[in-house]
Amino acid sequence: MIIVPEKEIAxxxxxxxxxxxxxxxxxxxxxxxxxxxxVIREAIGYEDALYGFKGGFDxxxxxxxxxxxxxxxxxxxxxxxxxxxxxxxLFDPDTGMVKAMVGGNLxxxxxxxxxxxxxxxHLARKDAKVMGMVGAGHQATFQLxxxxxxxxxxxxxxxxxHPEMLPNIEKVANEAGVPFEAVPLEGLAEADVVISITSxxxxxxxxxHISLGTHxxxxxxxxxxxxxxxxxxxxxATVFTDEVAQSISIGEAQHAVAIGLIExxxxxxxxxxxxxxxxxxxxxxxxxxxxxxxxxxxxxAVASSIVDLAVEKGIAxxxxx
Amino acid sequence: MIIVPEKEIAxxxxxxxxxxxxxxxxxxxxxxxxxxxxVIREAIGYEDALYGFKGGFDxxxxxxxxxxxxxxxxxxxxxxxxxxxxxxxLFDPDTGMVKAMVGGNLxxxxxxxxxxxxxxxHLARKDAKVMGMVGAGHQATFQLxxxxxxxxxxxxxxxxxHPEMLPNIEKVANEAGVPFEAVPLEGLAEADVVISITSxxxxxxxxxHISLGTHxxxxxxxxxxxxxxxxxxxxxATVFTDEVAQSISIGEAQHAVAIGLIExxxxxxxxxxxxxxxxxxxxxxxxxxxxxxxxxxxxxAVASSIVDLAVEKGIAxxxxx
Numbered sequence: 001m002i003i004v005p006e007k008e009i010a011x012x013x014x015x016x017x018x019x020x021x022x023x024x025x026x027x028x029x030x031x032x033x034x035x036x037x038x039v040i041r042e043a044i045g046y047e048d049a050l051y052g053f054k055g056g057f058d059x060x061x062x063x064x065x066x067x068x069x070x071x072x073x074x075x076x077x078x079x080x081x082x083x084x085x086x087x088x089x090l091f092d093p094d095t096g097m098v099k100a101m102v103g104g105n106l107x108x109x110x111x112x113x114x115x116x117x118x119x120x121x122h123l124a125r126k127d128a129k130v131m132g133m134v135g136a137g138h139q140a141t142f143q144l145x146x147x148x149x150x151x152x153x154x155x156x157x158x159x160x161x162h163p164e165m166l167p168n169i170e171k172v173a174n175e176a177g178v179p180f181e182a183v184p185l186e187g188l189a190e191a192d193v194v195i196s197i198t199s200x201x202x203x204x205x206x207x208x209h210i211s212l213g214t215h216x217x218x219x220x221x222x223x224x225x226x227x228x229x230x231x232x233x234x235x236x237a238t239v240f241t242d243e244v245a246q247s248i249s250i251g252e253a254q255h256a257v258a259i260g261l262i263e264x265x266x267x268x269x270x271x272x273x274x275x276x277x278x279x280x281x282x283x284x285x286x287x288x289x290x291x292x293x294x295x296x297x298x299x300x301a302v303a304s305s306i307v308d309l310a311v312e313k314g315i316a317x318x319x320x321x
Numbered sequence: 322m323i324i325v326p327e328k329e330i331a332x333x334x335x336x337x338x339x340x341x342x343x344x345x346x347x348x349x350x351x352x353x354x355x356x357x358x359x360v361i362r363e364a365i366g367y368e369d370a371l372y373g374f375k376g377g378f379d380x381x382x383x384x385x386x387x388x389x390x391x392x393x394x395x396x397x398x399x400x401x402x403x404x405x406x407x408x409x410x411l412f413d414p415d416t417g418m419v420k421a422m423v424g425g426n427l428x429x430x431x432x433x434x435x436x437x438x439x440x441x442x443h444l445a446r447k448d449a450k451v452m453g454m455v456g457a458g459h460q461a462t463f464q465l466x467x468x469x470x471x472x473x474x475x476x477x478x479x480x481x482x483h484p485e486m487l488p489n490i491e492k493v494a495n496e497a498g499v500p501f502e503a504v505p506l507e508g509l510a511e512a513d514v515v516i517s518i519t520s521x522x523x524x525x526x527x528x529x530h531i532s533l534g535t536h537x538x539x540x541x542x543x544x545x546x547x548x549x550x551x552x553x554x555x556x557x558a559t560v561f562t563d564e565v566a567q568s569i570s571i572g573e574a575q576h577a578v579a580i581g582l583i584e585x586x587x588x589x590x591x592x593x594x595x596x597x598x599x600x601x602x603x604x605x606x607x608x609x610x611x612x613x614x615x616x617x618x619x620x621x622a623v624a625s626s627i628v629d630l631a632v633e634k635g636i637a638x639x640x641x642x
Contacts, residue, residue, distance in 0.1 A: 005642040037361050044378045046414055053374050053387060057365045066374060068387060072417040085417035093367055096393040096406035317640060321326040
């Protein structure tokens with residue numbers, strides 16, 4: 001079997017590779033040739049850790065397996081490791097035998113960034129000029145870096161609950177040759193594209209903060225109770241997601257559906273837009289919203305690409321198993 | 322991380338090691354210091370395969386992880402591999418980082434055999450002399466081999482739907498120096514201990530086939546609909562299991578509970594007997610029944626033992642991950 005350790009991922013996987021893998025698997029999900037298994041997520045009662053499995057099977061991409069791992073909040077302080085820890089295991093769909101093991105930490109950051117980037121490609125206005133960021137943590141830098149490749153942005157504006165973290169994303173903007181400006185939440189009205197990447201249980205972005213014609217990608221909500229944007233924004237927008245079942249239960253759409261502002265049938269698969277079976281944005285005034293909940297198939301797709309690249313470049317560790 | 326490939330397991334894990342690991346984890350489950358996660362089991366729509374994950378956490382044994390794999394019915398014919406394929410992944414409960422990967426095929430056979438063997442140790446009469454087998458497939462040989470170590474058996478009797486397979490278990494009996502005799506199902510009345518290890522959806526063993534004072538371990542039912550023994554036998558017996566939730570939903574007790582012959586509270590944990598919090602068998606006339614459904618924690622416990630043994634003997638492959 002093939003092993004690609006965490007430390008090799010950075011040198012192997014480009015943002016373009018992650019983008020292609022995620023775009024393909026969203027398309028495959030929407031065609032019905034790929035599906036995610038129920039998610040296992042357990043508070044194990046030790047080290048305050050959350051641990052679980054996200055699995056799936058993509059018949060088109062022949063990717064079968066799971067990402068296992070979770071969140072260990074004391075890791076950094078106690079052990080000097082990052083708090084999110086995960087590993088992807090791929091299996092051979094023809095035999096059920098384990099095929100590869102791939103470090104899942106950087107992979108997760110890149111696949112999450114790729115998801116909002118895919119949504120921008122397919123849903124934002126072609127003439128988008130101002131990129132808005134809500135959130136400025138470690139993951140926000142990945143989201144912004146990938147987003148800036150999708151349109152000719154002329155400015156990045158950003159807001160964060162802790163303004164002292166804004167230099168994280170300012171740096172990314174400047175590296176891409178784009179000026180950065182800190183704004184109050186009301187300033188988001190200027191943005192043509194917004195990415196929200198926070199971990200909150202009350203909405204930060206109100207419906208009135210978002211102008212007509214904007215595309216907003218909500219990337220932070222992956223649990224019951226979490227919420228980044230006011231529910232009424234979803235009623236005002238055309239809503240897309242990676243997986244409808246997750247969107248309405250643990251994603252950003254959970255609240256708008258719960259209070260009856262929208263129905264499940266108002267939430268569309270981004271994959272359908274990629275496949276051309278949903279028109280996506282139909283006017284320059286439309287607000288499009290992508291609810292990126294994060295699915296196991298993204299991890300499997302990106303891990304498969306990494307394995308292919310590692311084999312191609314002779315970097316893979318081959319172990320007799 | 323540590324890798325122990327399938328081919329090394331046979332040389333590492335003794336039946337005694339598997340027995341100890343399974344006995345300890347049953348005890349830990351009953352004390353509330355170990356629990357199994359919900360099981361994922363998916364018909365993936367390819368190669369008629371069933372694939373899934375059985376995970377759990379044993380805080381006492383510090384074992385965290387999962388067994389992943391499943392059943393590929395065409396494996397042997399198409400690829401020359403056995404149809405059941407699985408791999409165990411262990412994680413470090415302190416950090417969430419992957420710790421070890423262990424071949425899960427022989428391990429599964431040994432842990433399943435250990436479970437009925439643990440039940441015999443704690444529930445069969447001390448003076449048991451006749452061992453009865455229903456089922457004579459590959460797994461039956463493991464069950465019998467482990468069972469024969471628990472009492473001074475003087476005879477093995479056996480029945481199988483395909484009688485031409487009985488030599489499989491006759492061989493095991495003879496290797497242990499015990500004579501074997503093929504019997505009709507009615508002949509099971511002579512047995513002091515019975516192991517049933519079949520994969521059927523209608524009961525093979527009727528309540529009247531089992532004499533007073535017998536211990537019977539039902540090891541074949543792990544899915545909704547499967548059934549090895551007549552439901553009324555469970556009403557007549559004191560019923561034990563590895564995990565109550567599985568026993569009444571996918572185990573042998575599902576039928577007796579469904580038709581109201583017994584209640585959930587009539588199904589006891591074998592771990593409670595090991596811990597001394599349930600008296601177990603209380604008379605020589607009592608029928609005891611162990612419903613072995615198979616839990617992820619058994620796999621994790623046995624895999625942990627294998628990893629310790631592999632490190633001790635210098636056999637483990639260490640991979641930088």
